[in-house]
Amino acid sequence: MSLSPVKILECPQIQSTNPSHGYEILGSVNVTSHKDLISIVEKARHAQIKWQSLGVDKRCELVGQLLETLKANREEFIERTSREMGMPLDLSRGVVYGGFEKISWNLENAPKFLKPTILFEDDQEVNKQILEPFGVMACIVAWNFPFGNFATSVIPALLAGNTVVMKYSEEVPLFSKFLEEITRESKALPEGVLNFVYGDGVVGSLMCEQDFDLISFTGSSSTGQKIYEAAAKKLIPVCLELGGSSPGIVFEDTKLTDELIQSIFWKRFLNTAQFCDGLKRLIVHESLFDECVRKLSAYAATVKIGDPLDRNTQLGPLVAERQVIKLEDQIKDAVNKGAKIVCGGKRPSALSGAYYQPTILTNITPDMRVWKEEVFGPALPIVSFKNYDEALQLANDTDYGLSAVVYSDDEKILELAFSDIKAGSVEDGFTNYYRPQNPFGGYKQSGIGRQGGAIGFREVCQVKVKAYRK
Numbered sequence: 254m255s256l257s258p259v260k261i262l263e264c265p266q267i268q269s270t271n272p273s274h275g276y277e278i279l280g281s282v283n284v285t286s287h288k289d290l291i292s293i294v295e296k297a298r299h300a301q302i303k304w305q306s307l308g309v310d311k312r313c314e315l316v317g318q319l320l321e322t323l324k325a326n327r328e329e330f331i332e333r334t335s336r337e338m339g340m341p342l343d344l345s346r347g348v349v350y351g352g353f354e355k356i357s358w359n360l361e362n363a364p365k366f367l368k369p370t371i372l373f374e375d376d377q378e379v380n381k382q383i384l385e386p387f388g389v390m391a392c393i394v395a396w397n398f399p400f401g402n403f404a405t406s407v408i409p410a411l412l413a414g415n416t417v418v419m420k421y422s423e424e425v426p427l428f429s430k431f432l433e434e435i436t437r438e439s440k441a442l443p444e445g446v447l448n449f450v451y452g453d454g455v456v457g458s459l460m461c462e463q464d465f466d467l468i469s470f471t472g473s474s475s476t477g478q479k480i481y482e483a484a485a486k487k488l489i490p491v492c493l494e495l496g497g498s499s500p501g502i503v504f505e506d507t508k509l510t511d512e513l514i515q516s517i518f519w520k521r522f523l524n525t526a527q528f529c530d531g532l533k534r535l536i537v538h539e540s541l542f543d544e545c546v547r548k549l550s551a552y553a554a555t556v557k558i559g560d561p562l563d564r565n566t567q568l569g570p571l572v573a574e575r576q577v578i579k580l581e582d583q584i585k586d587a588v589n590k591g592a593k594i595v596c597g598g599k600r601p602s603a604l605s606g607a608y609y610q611p612t613i614l615t616n617i618t619p620d621m622r623v624w625k626e627e628v629f630g631p632a633l634p635i636v637s638f639k640n641y642d643e644a645l646q647l648a649n650d651t652d653y654g655l656s657a658v659v660y661s662d663d664e665k666i667l668e669l670a671f672s673d674i675k676a677g678s679v680e681d682g683f684t685n686y687y688r689p690q691n692p693f694g695g696y697k698q699s700g701i702g703r704q705g706g707a708i709g710f711r712e713v714c715q716v717k718v719k720a721y722r723k
């Protein structure tokens with residue numbers, strides 16, 4: 254069922270470029286027409302009833318077969334990620350292997366978390382809670398962790414019995430095409446269960462008008478708001494994984510060892526600082542401020558920036574020229590308002606593409622865009638604080654609430670910060686919370702709903718209560 258007349262899309266193809274190597278053209282993909290979009294959604298609806306009726310064990314078996322084919326093509330997924338969006342090879346490898354781990358965890362746990370539970374029982378009757386799929390899910394995602402998005406957003410929905418129509422960002426159409434081809438080649442999933450459409454925000458917004466039962470979205474908060482409005486018109490649920498401006502706090506008792514400095518650096522600059530829950534504002538006790546700034550900029554000078562396909566590269570380019578321009582505007586705004594560039598602050602002269610040096614900024618004021626907005630590129634504003642209350646005020650001084658990092662050896666301080674910071678996750682800086690068991694998502698403008706873990710299954714299911722006599 255279409256809710257609007259068929260529209261003709263203006264741009265018939267999306268061109269994919271390599272953000273390294275002077276934006277060489279890698280290929281192009283046809284944009285999905287409105288007519289094709291309608292028929293893809295119809296196909297997904299048609300396939301859904303049968304897919305649901307297979308039961309969770311059979312669905313796990315089929316998705317398990319798909320996983321084997323994905324694994325057999327791991328090197329292609331890794332290389333395509335690096336080539337198309339500029340992620341260094343080692344990180345692409347980590348993301349693809351992390352995706353396999355997530356899929357495996359979901360396969361092992363779906364039967365347990367999707368099974369009916371008894372809510373009430375006496376000698377007369379039983380009341381059970383049943384989790385049922387919503388039906389057909391639209392899945393619209395960003396570009397910054399292409400394989401991770403698939404493992405996180407799509408797999409639990411399929412295992413729960415939904416069918417999915419997926420649109421990747423216009424920045425990674427060739428990755429999407431390859432995933433579509435491998436899925437078809439594997440023959441694991443029945444026709445219509447997992448479908449791909451291509452295009453930019455125009456296609457994304459057309460998707461939101463189609464006959465879906467649920468929209469899962471990963472991207473910016475401004476687009477998330479538009480999607481929420483579109484879903485509200487149809488009164489369908491959403492799961493929104495949006496932007497962030499996560500604080501990192503370095504408390505007074507912390508020792509600024511090399512390990513700690515590197516932890517801070519990579520929590521900010523990994524993937525050229527293009528990840529939603531990256532540490533985007535650093536808040537350091539005044540007694541450690543100068544030493545921390547000096548050590549971080551000294552470490553930044555040792556990091557190798559270059560071709561993402563070169564095994565020695567630690568930082569690649571940003572995904573596109575437009576991202577560099579936005580970053581330059583944010584840094585210019587800060588400098589005009591009195592910020593000091595301690596290191597970086599320009600494009601590396603020897604590299605052609607969407608490159609920018611890791612940049613550290615001090616003399617920050619709350620009116621600066623680098624403090625108020627999400628900065629999706631390699632810049633880190635650092636401020637100082639005098640006491641715990643001031644640190645927490647600065648940490649929570651944001652419209653976002655995706656995550657936070659706390660550095661302290663004092664358990665009491667850690668416990669206080671865990672409860673006082675308004676965010677979907679708060680971690681002691683030496684831990685790793687990217688685990689398939691953990692739900693991921695944010696407070697405030699960082700989103701609605703959670704993906705991952707047991708809660709991730711709940712997000713893609715309707716809840717039904719079944720009451721019957723014994």
Ligand code: NAD
Nearest residue numbers: 394395421422453454457458472473476494495496497529
């Ligand atoms: P974006 O919002 O510009 O685009 C995301 C997706 O939405 C793309 O597929 C795009 O084509 C589509 N889109 C754009 N306009 C649309 C519209 N009006 N209706 C429907 N779809 C539309 O975001 P981006 O620049 O691709 O990605 C970066 C953002 O994503 C950052 O803010 C980052 O923090 C966020 N992100 C969040 C998470 C998370 O899990 N919370 C993960 C990755 C990225």
